[in-house]
Amino acid sequence: MGSGQGKEEVGLRMSIPEDVTKFLRQHKGVAYCDGCIQKNVGLKLRQQAQRVTGAIAQTPEFIREKGLCSNCGGDKLVTKYS
Ligand SMILES: [Zn+2]
Numbered sequence: 001m002g003s004g005q006g007k008e009e010v011g012l013r014m015s016i017p018e019d020v021t022k023f024l025r026q027h028k029g030v031a032y033c034d035g036c037i038q039k040n041v042g043l044k045l046r047q048q049a050q051r052v053t054g055a056i057a058q059t060p061e062f063i064r065e066k067g068l069c070s071n072c073g074g075d076k077l078v079t080k081y082s
Contacts, residue, residue: 016043020052024062024081031078033069040071053079 019041024032032040038049057064057079064079
């Protein structure tokens with residue numbers, strides 16, 4: 001707070017859940033696996049995506065199920081905005 005020089009922490013963002021939900025909303029009805037969400041949102045770890053998709057799956061807006069990822073074609077747990 002004292003120094004005038006603001007240090008920008010690139011890569012350390014506090015809005016991971018927002019980024020993930022925004023990404024899925026932009027691709028309504030399209031299923032993505034955690035790995036593809038991680039890459040598309042630009043997260044460092046897949047666990048970061050996993051944590052968010054696991055949480056938003058509890059809401060009626062998002063569906064998390066076993067299926068084909070629209071991006072990589074993998075047969076795994078995918079999340080989509082319905
Ligand atoms: Zn995928």
